[in-house]
Amino acid sequence: QVQLVQSGTEVKKPGSSVKVSCNASGGAFTTYTINWVRQAPGQGLQWMGVIIPVSGTTIYAERFQGSVTLSADESTSTAYMELNRLTSIDTAVYYCASALKGGPFESWGQGTLVTVS
Amino acid sequence: SFDLTQPPSVSVSPGQTATIACSGNKLGDEYASWYQQKPGQPPVLVIYQDVKRPSGIPERFSGSNSGNTATLTISGTQAMDEADYYCQAWDTNNVVFGGGTKLTVL
Numbered sequence: 001q002v003q004l005v006q007s008g009t010e011v012k013k014p015g016s017s018v019k020v021s022c023n024a025s026g027g028a029f030t031t032y033t034i035n036w037v038r039q040a041p042g043q044g045l046q047w048m049g050v051i052i053p054v055s056g057t058t059i060y061a062e063r064f065q066g067s068v069t070l071s072a073d074e075s076t077s078t079a080y081m082e083l084n085r086l087t088s089i090d091t092a093v094y095y096c097a098s099a100l101k102g103g104p105f106e107s108w109g110q111g112t113l114v115t116v117s
Numbered sequence: 118s119f120d121l122t123q124p125p126s127v128s129v130s131p132g133q134t135a136t137i138a139c140s141g142n143k144l145g146d147e148y149a150s151w152y153q154q155k156p157g158q159p160p161v162l163v164i165y166q167d168v169k170r171p172s173g174i175p176e177r178f179s180g181s182n183s184g185n186t187a188t189l190t191i192s193g194t195q196a197m198d199e200a201d202y203y204c205q206a207w208d209t210n211n212v213v214f215g216g217g218t219k220l221t222v223l
Contacts, residue, residue, distance in 0.1 A: 104165035
């Protein structure tokens with residue numbers, strides 16, 4: 001089972017951007033899709049989108065179309081989530097999660113807290 | 118896409134059976150998954166493809182999915198099962214999570 005390790009806590013100014021990384025180990029990076037899920041303080045889970053690293057194909061949740069960019073670097077088995085035009089409502093923990101295409105989220109990163117202030 | 122609705126909270130006594138429902142239009146036509154999340158930790162997959170348990174998940178966790186409702190059942194609930202539980206399904210090219218249910222073991 002793949003293990004996912006995310007980059008550390010970020011504090012950002014409103015209007016700026018943030019890029020969170022998610023490094024995969026212990027499994028074939030190209031076998032999985034990498035999903036991104038947001039959890040605002042005290043709130044539930046919100047799916048942001050998915051990237052298929054082997055092809056670079058991305059699918060975004062409608063809510064995040066135009067504000068999120070997902071990418072992946074096969075050479076380092078790392079996926080990235082970049083969120084633009086940050087506002088206070090983007091303050092949340094961001095998780096990456098691996099899944100076979102269309103499957104359940106089998107492994108999760110530890111989460112990255114992004115604070116916009 | 119459909120919405121998935123869960124009760125905000127469920128309470129159960131230790132050793133009893135906890136049942137958490139997840140409702141969505143024709144949810145039974147899709148595979149449902151369930152995740153357990155404890156405070157300060159990432160979610161953990163406990164049920165996938167409606168009824169399957171990943172390796173390492175205790176047998177007391179079981180699932181079903183039919184019609185418009187998926188159900189997570191925890192038999193012989195233990196104090197360590199106290200957590201938030203989320204259902205999830207794919208809807209075409211979109212992932213939907215339920216709002217989450219806080220399970221309290223009294």
